[in-house]
Amino acid sequence: MDTRQITHAADLSATVEQLVETLVETKDFPRIVEVVTPLSTEQVVALLERLSTDHRAIVYRLLPKDNAIEVFEQFSPALQRDLIQGLRDGEVATIFSDLDPDDRVWLLDELPAALAPRLLHGLSAKDRQLTSEVLGYPKGSVGRRMTPEYISTRADVTVGQTMQRVHDQLDDAETVYTLPVLDGSRRLIGVVSLRDLLRADDGVPISAIMQDASAMTAYQTAEAAARRCAELGFLALPIVDREDRLVGVLTIDDAARILEHEETEDAARQGGVEPLRRPYLATPVRSLVGSRIVWLLVLAIGATLTVQVLSIFEATLEQVTVLALFMPLLIGTGGNTGNQAATTVTRALALRDVSPRDVGRVLLREMGVGVSLGALLGALGGGVTTVIYDPSVGLIIGLTLLAVCSMAATIGGVMPMVARAVRADPAVFSNPFISTFVDAAGLVVYFMIARTVLSL
Structure with missing residues (x-):
């Protein structure tokens, strides 16, 4: 393979990965240096992110010293931690001393607490002082992410x-x-x-x-x-x-x-998962499982609300079985409407377009949006249902869509505002929990409207 072609062809990354994996397994280290050295820093980062932990450490050791620190700085802190665990103490100390103070703190936040004093002790007095200054600020604060190396x-x-x-x-x-x-x-x-x-x-x-x-x-x-x-x-x-x-x-x-x-x-x-903090292919399967299982359990418990609602209205379903046909439509529409509102408001909060004091204005706007969407979807759904079934069922579907969309948009818009007001993460309060709540509440509205229209 012509190594010169690799440096200019992003679409050959899979080929490069396979070649490097083979060279590592055969311990052809000179050939690895020949393949990797001409690559740009971005290409090396992309390559190392796709390698296994052991192979990543081997290839990293073979990088030119000047390029190695540039590559290391572009890794996520979690991936930096994984790489350090595969390097020798001397290599770790060299990398750590070459980092900027704020980048050292990013890395220290990921490393075991027992390792931090050892790494700090290996720094020069000046670097140790600068790093300690940054470490002195609370986690999550900008003081922990600033650089004390500036010119004034x-x-x-x-x-x-x-x-x-x-x-x-x-x-x-x-x-x-x-x-x-x-x-x-x-x-x-x-x-x-x-x-x-x-x-x-x-x-x-x-x-x-x-x-x-x-x-x-x-x-x-x-x-x-x-x-x-x-x-x-x-x-x-x-x-x-x-x-x-x-x-x-x-x-x-x-x-x-x-x-x-x-x-x-x-x-x-x-989306109902914990952030990975590493590139996908560099994340172990157990970490992928761990990032999802807790949320799935929480949502599964929340979904029992829907089961309880169905058990309460079981008699209604037995009398008018056609109502069961429209449950997925109504649940899906309500959940999607709530998620749209929550996503829009969460983003507006992040961009500081709105703040918790605007909760009243957001509530009215999202209620207006929900009523408008519900009226449009209700008219369409009710009309089609009337033609296929009968006017009473069409009226139930139309009114339910109007009510569910109005409710879902209002709740979806307000929940992120409430989360920010109580200093919680608005994203946690958005799509998964809103969907669960709207599913149960939407079914209650659906069956109550059906009982009223059909005089059950």
Whole structure:
């Protein structure tokens, strides 16, 4: 196989994977180096994510040192943990020391607690201090995801002095494109971009070109800070303590990583599973089972509500058996309507288009949407049912669709708002639980309407 072709053909990833697997099993390490070395960092990451744990560690050891740390940084924290467990202590220490402080904390959050002191002890005094500063903030806070390696300047110095400072600290900072401007007490008073520094004359004071700063405190959630950074289009968002003293910056790449993690988690929980935290093919089967079984048990218990409703109205079903034919239609329509509303509102909450104080407005809007959808579907379903069966059954189906859609949309829209108000994850309150509740409540509405129309 021509190795040069591999680097330019994404569709050959399966072939590369099979080739590398064969080479590992035959212990042809020189050939592995020949195949893997020309690949880009992204291609190597994709390849390693698809290999087994043991083979992944072997191939990773054969990567050029400069490329190895770039590959490691692109893994998810859970996959980093898996890889570390397959490496020797010396290799782990080297990787850990080459990471940025915030990336070390991502990894430490995944590793066993007993391993963290050993890894921290192997760092230089400076790196250990920087990492400990980040570790000191609560889990989930932006302080735990910021980088303390930044370049700052002061309002009373010149552009030339600031550019010299940038030049001197270029290798130590994670970003140089946005510089926080501080006063004598290290309080944040503004920011200046590298573009403005390059445009201005050396003698111009920073106070003349700096802009107002938008910052977040280190104790606010990482998701909120990441969304703020993305919404404002900042390359780096200053992070301050409770006294407005600068403690770090959140870079745009870390913000994107946080948002990807949060959105993956929300999408998983809306589907009734726990997030995997690893690429699918790198996730053990037992982890896939574990991510789903708890939710399935919870939903199965919730589904007993539907069974109870059916037992209560068993006599009604015996008198009018045709009603049983429409139960899947009504249950499915109600669940889908509720899920649509919940998904829409959960996303609006994430984007901060709405907040818990808007619950009344959301309720009215979703009730209006539900009534409109119910009227349209009810007219269609009732009309078709009237033609096939009789007008009384058509009336039951039409009225039930109107009621169920109205109820489902209203509940689906309000539940995520309630979840946010009580500081729970809106995704957990959305699709699975709404479907279970609407199924049972929809059947109650269905049979009550049927009893009224048919005078049972």
